[in-house]
Amino acid sequence: MYIIDRRLNPGGKSLANRQRFLRRAKAQIQRAVRQTAGDRDITDLERGGEVSIPADGVREPGFRRSGEGGVHDHILPGNKRFVEGDTVDRPPGGGGSAAGGDNGEGEDDFRFVLTRDEFLDLFLDDLELPDLAKRRVATVETQGLRRAGYTVTGSPVNLALLRSMRNALSRRIAMRRPKTEDLIRLREEIAHLEEQEGPSDRLTALQLELEQLQQRTKRFPYIDPIDLRYRRFEPVSRPVAQAVMFCLMDVSGSMTEHMKDLAKRFYMLLYIFLTRRYKHVEIVFIRHTHEAKEVDEETFFNSPETGGTVVSSALREMQRIVEERYSPDAWNIYAAQASDGDNSPNDGTTSAALLRDEILPVCQYYAYLEVGSDSDRMQTGFINHKTSLWQTYESLQEQGANLAMRKVNHRREIYPVFRELFRRRDAEAGARVP
Amino acid sequence: MSVIEHEGLLYQGADWDFGTIQRIHDAVEAIGVGELGLDVYPNQIEVITAEQMLDAYASIGMPLFYKHWSFGKRFALHESSYRQGLMGLAYEIVINSNPCISYIMEENSATMQTLVIAHAAFGHNHFFKNNYLFKEWTDADGILDYLEFAKGYITRCEERYGHAAVERVLDAAHALMSHGVHRYPRKKRPDLRSEERREQERHRHQEQTFNDLWRTVPTKGAAAKPQLSEERRRALLELPQENILYFLEKSAPRLQPWQREILRIVRQIAQYFYPQRQTKVMNEGCATYCHYRIMTRLHDRGQISDGAFLEFLQSHTNVTRQPEFDDPHYSGINPYALGFGMMQDIERICTQPTAEDRGWFPDIAGSGDTMAVLRDVWANYRDESFISQFLSPHLIRQWRMFHLVDDPDQPELLIEAIHDERGYRRLRRSLSRHYDVGWSDPDIQVIDVDLAGDRRLILHHHVLNRTLLHKDDAQRVLQMVANLWGYAVVLKEVEPATGAIFQEHVAHPHETLF
Numbered sequence: 001m002y003i004i005d006r007r008l009n010p011g012g013k014s015l016a017n018r019q020r021f022l023r024r025a026k027a028q029i030q031r032a033v034r035q036t037a038g039d040r041d042i043t044d045l046e047r048g049g050e051v052s053i054p055a056d057g058v059r060e061p062g063f064r065r066s067g068e069g070g071v072h073d074h075i076l077p078g079n080k081r082f083v084e085g086d087t088v089d090r091p092p093g094g095g096g097s098a099a100g101g102d103n104g105e106g107e108d109d110f111r112f113v114l115t116r117d118e119f120l121d122l123f124l125d126d127l128e129l130p131d132l133a134k135r136r137v138a139t140v141e142t143q144g145l146r147r148a149g150y151t152v153t154g155s156p157v158n159l160a161l162l163r164s165m166r167n168a169l170s171r172r173i174a175m176r177r178p179k180t181e182d183l184i185r186l187r188e189e190i191a192h193l194e195e196q197e198g199p200s201d202r203l204t205a206l207q208l209e210l211e212q213l214q215q216r217t218k219r220f221p222y223i224d225p226i227d228l229r230y231r232r233f234e235p236v237s238r239p240v241a242q243a244v245m246f247c248l249m250d251v252s253g254s255m256t257e258h259m260k261d262l263a264k265r266f267y268m269l270l271y272i273f274l275t276r277r278y279k280h281v282e283i284v285f286i287r288h289t290h291e292a293k294e295v296d297e298e299t300f301f302n303s304p305e306t307g308g309t310v311v312s313s314a315l316r317e318m319q320r321i322v323e324e325r326y327s328p329d330a331w332n333i334y335a336a337q338a339s340d341g342d343n344s345p346n347d348g349t350t351s352a353a354l355l356r357d358e359i360l361p362v363c364q365y366y367a368y369l370e371v372g373s374d375s376d377r378m379q380t381g382f383i384n385h386k387t388s389l390w391q392t393y394e395s396l397q398e399q400g401a402n403l404a405m406r407k408v409n410h411r412r413e414i415y416p417v418f419r420e421l422f423r424r425r426d427a428e429a430g431a432r433v434p
Numbered sequence: 435m436s437v438i439e440h441e442g443l444l445y446q447g448a449d450w451d452f453g454t455i456q457r458i459h460d461a462v463e464a465i466g467v468g469e470l471g472l473d474v475y476p477n478q479i480e481v482i483t484a485e486q487m488l489d490a491y492a493s494i495g496m497p498l499f500y501k502h503w504s505f506g507k508r509f510a511l512h513e514s515s516y517r518q519g520l521m522g523l524a525y526e527i528v529i530n531s532n533p534c535i536s537y538i539m540e541e542n543s544a545t546m547q548t549l550v551i552a553h554a555a556f557g558h559n560h561f562f563k564n565n566y567l568f569k570e571w572t573d574a575d576g577i578l579d580y581l582e583f584a585k586g587y588i589t590r591c592e593e594r595y596g597h598a599a600v601e602r603v604l605d606a607a608h609a610l611m612s613h614g615v616h617r618y619p620r621k622k623r624p625d626l627r628s629e630e631r632r633e634q635e636r637h638r639h640q641e642q643t644f645n646d647l648w649r650t651v652p653t654k655g656a657a658a659k660p661q662l663s664e665e666r667r668r669a670l671l672e673l674p675q676e677n678i679l680y681f682l683e684k685s686a687p688r689l690q691p692w693q694r695e696i697l698r699i700v701r702q703i704a705q706y707f708y709p710q711r712q713t714k715v716m717n718e719g720c721a722t723y724c725h726y727r728i729m730t731r732l733h734d735r736g737q738i739s740d741g742a743f744l745e746f747l748q749s750h751t752n753v754t755r756q757p758e759f760d761d762p763h764y765s766g767i768n769p770y771a772l773g774f775g776m777m778q779d780i781e782r783i784c785t786q787p788t789a790e791d792r793g794w795f796p797d798i799a800g801s802g803d804t805m806a807v808l809r810d811v812w813a814n815y816r817d818e819s820f821i822s823q824f825l826s827p828h829l830i831r832q833w834r835m836f837h838l839v840d841d842p843d844q845p846e847l848l849i850e851a852i853h854d855e856r857g858y859r860r861l862r863r864s865l866s867r868h869y870d871v872g873w874s875d876p877d878i879q880v881i882d883v884d885l886a887g888d889r890r891l892i893l894h895h896h897v898l899n900r901t902l903l904h905k906d907d908a909q910r911v912l913q914m915v916a917n918l919w920g921y922a923v924v925l926k927e928v929e930p931a932t933g934a935i936f937q938e939h940v941a942h943p944h945e946t947l948f
Contacts, residue, residue, distance in 0.1 A: 001456070001459050001479065002477070003479045003481065004479070004481070014489045014493070014509040016501045018509060020503035020506055020601070022506070024507075050514075058507055060504055060609065061911050062610075062911060063610075063875075063878055063907065063911055064903065065876055065902070065904065066905065067904075069900065069902060070901025070902065071899040073850070074840070076758075079759075079852055079853065080760075083852060084850070084851055084854070084856065084857060087846035088838075088848075110510075112510035112511070112514050
């Protein structure tokens with residue numbers, strides 16, 4: 001008999017099968033992920049988690065008899081009162097009695113747990129994130145070295161002299177290696193005795209002692225390879241810096257759920273991008289009607305408001321928060337503004353001035369996302385209908401302001417917009433990166 | 435060590451180490467082989483974690499298997515119900531191979547390990563080695579090598595032809611898996627070790643030989659060949675053929691050699707598992723009976739403590755529980771319970787027969803040597819024949835079995851038979867038929883190919899008890915058959931007695947698939 005311990009064998013043997021399964025059920029899972037993502041908080045997005053898909057899509061068919069029609073018979077245990085020839089009412093629900101003809105292939109929803117990466121991949125895939133960009137996002141992280149104690153091997157450059165000498169010293173003491181001055185003193189005394197008295201017992205003893213000490217000196221070198229210590233360094237990843245993301249949204253009555261959903265998706269993408277680039281990301285939600293307020297995420301996306309629209313109020317609020325909490329020296333500031341484009345007629349100039357003079361200079365990026373309803377997609381291409389906010393920002397852009405603008409009507413258009421943002425960033429890499 | 439020897443106990447408490455396992459195995463072996471006369475393959479016991487057990491579960495319990503999404507699905511299913519606590523894991527998985535591999539989970543207590551070793555490493559092991567179906571159909575020496583080959587072959591196919599193409603063939607093959615077995619013995623025993631070599635040879639052979647189907651490919655200018663006689667043609671194609679996978683592998687005109695090989699691999703594996711499907715009750719009954727005898731004996735000999743014995747009894751009773759039909763937990767007849775019940779009943783008949791037993795089982799009643807009888811039973815029966823031979827009136831009464839017939843033409847369900855004098859034989863016959871795979875799987879055969887016309891493949895389903903096939907599934911599977919065959923396929927559901935056709939399914943191949 002052999003006993004074999006397989007516990008240390010690499011686990012996850014079914015990983016490949018799992019990937020095949022995910023690929024197989026991709027369409028359904030994607031739908032589930034999309035649904036789940038809608039219900040989730042932005043910061044929760046990366047968590048992964050359970051999704052459920054209809055079992056039908058991943059059923060494995062086979063030639064089997066149907067449960068209905070035809071004569072079925074059952075042998076059952078536990079008869080208490082029946083005698084041969086009795087008849088019994090059919091249990092409700094047709095079919096046979098307890099023993100169904102089904103092969104245990106349930107028609108229930110099929111629930112399973114996605115890992116963080118799987119979830120994210122599917123979420124981003126939904127937005128058609130090309131591989132190239134994904135790789136770029138994933139690798140932005142600097143590596144540094146950090147002192148991490150001493151090691152017994154290393155290159156001469158890293159030799160820790162002090163530590164090595166200290167080791168040598170302790171070793172010499174521990175091994176009782178004769179000190180040089182002792183040897184000198186002994187030699188002097190021997191020389192002295194030889195001069196003075198000639199051969200004597202004491203001289204012989206001293207000479208013997210000297211000989212022993214010299215041998216000992218040879219046996220225990222002053223410095224030995226085992227004394228050597230090298231400085232050790234270990235790689236650490238350093239956060240590039242910290243970032244803050246401002247989410248500005250017009251929540252006046254004209255913003256529909258669809259528009260908010262579009263905005264939320266854009267913010268989610270931005271958040272994922274930032275968290276992969278920076279160790280530390282904060283989010284500030286500012287919503288505005290004719291006046292602006294900093295709120296939490298729940299309120300931001302979910303509570304409807306009515307009232308006029310004054311964009312500059314949100315910009316002013318953002319400016320205030322930046323001054324109070326996020327010094328541009330220490331923070332990378334990103335802002336994304338989502339709006340349906342309406343603004344009160346006399347606010348255009350104010351907003352433009354605020355943006356140009358105050359906001360844009362401190363921002364790494366400022367993205368303006370104009371969200372439209374699904375139905376007015378046709379307009380965008382042919383009829384060049386420009387909202388008042390769009391016109392305002394367009395004029396800013398013409399003056400060379402660092403501003404990304406996009407109009408989005410449908411979920412699938414979000415990613416291209418997002419990518420545009422980062423392509424621009426790449427082109428002038430270094431120029432504004434701290 | 436010395437303390438344990440003094441008390442005679444194999445272990446104390448729940449903890450175990452490899453020394454304990456070795457001692458347990460030796461003690462179990464002494465009883466299993468020495469006293470019960472079991473005949474087993476050498477054992478190989480592998481300790482694995484719960485996660486690895488889930489892995490093994492997902493791929494039909496085999497240690498190495500090719501990759502397929504359905505195993506991932508199975509894993510996800512098990513994993514989620516395991517994590518939610520809905521399902522306990524099996525304590526063991528045992529593989530019909532030589533040496534016989536048993537997996538045991540590290541989380542098990544020492545008592546559970548003893549139980550598992552007695553159950554799997556001796557009970558199942560003996561059954562695998564001695565039952566005639568396993569001897570006839572499986573090759574314990576070659577299976578692991580063959581799986582290794584299958585896994586490698588399919589991986590290479592994926593690299594060469596792409597995941598999607600391989601997956602389509604595998605999906606289709608899996609759907610036909612239960613129609614991919616030979617039910618009757620062939621001339622020689624399978625030797626899986628040489629399968630890989632034979633694959634190469636087959637490849638060469640097929641390139642060189644002439645496929646009869648190609649006669650029908652229209653060629654320019656060639657004179658029309660005289661038609662083969664109907665009978666000769668069907669004989670060449672080995673028709674009718676119930677092994678659909680075999681037929682497609684050999685005769686589908688448009689399959690690539692690698693696609694044929696994949697069909698063959700799935701077919702070989704289906705064939706390997708075929709005896710297990712036919713001997714579920716006996717196999718589990720044998721293992722359960724063995725572990726019960728061995729554990730009891732260990733306790734008698736003072737090798738396991740009273741506490742350990744109680745722990746064993748608790749899991750034993752859990753496993754062999756049979757809820758009654760009106761119990762909310764009822765989900766069919768528990769093969770462990772039925773198998774164990776029948777083995778114990780045979781023991782009773784051998785040692786303490788009643789007059790009734792003497793009448794029903796004159797050969798074994800009062801023979802006294804239970805193990806000799808059981809060893810013979812384990813070697814020479816399958817579930818169907820076992821039940822039709824050995825289900826006793828005593829056990830039928832004990833279980834209070836009855837036979838319920840559901841005829842859709844009748845307004846109510848009928849109690850056809852109960853546990854009385856008139857019912858015993860009828861109950862026994864019906865129950866045994868439930869375990870006849872040939873009876874419970876729909877009987878579908880390849881009947882003919884329209885060679886002269888559009889090469890349409892004709893399948894018949896011989897309808898039993900007017901129960902038709904599940905329509906959606908039948909259509910899906912038929913679609914897969916059509917894709918493999920490369921031309922249209924028609925499946926007729928036929929009443930065997932009258933030849934009346936209840937239903938016809940037709941599928942046309944997706945030209946783009948292969």
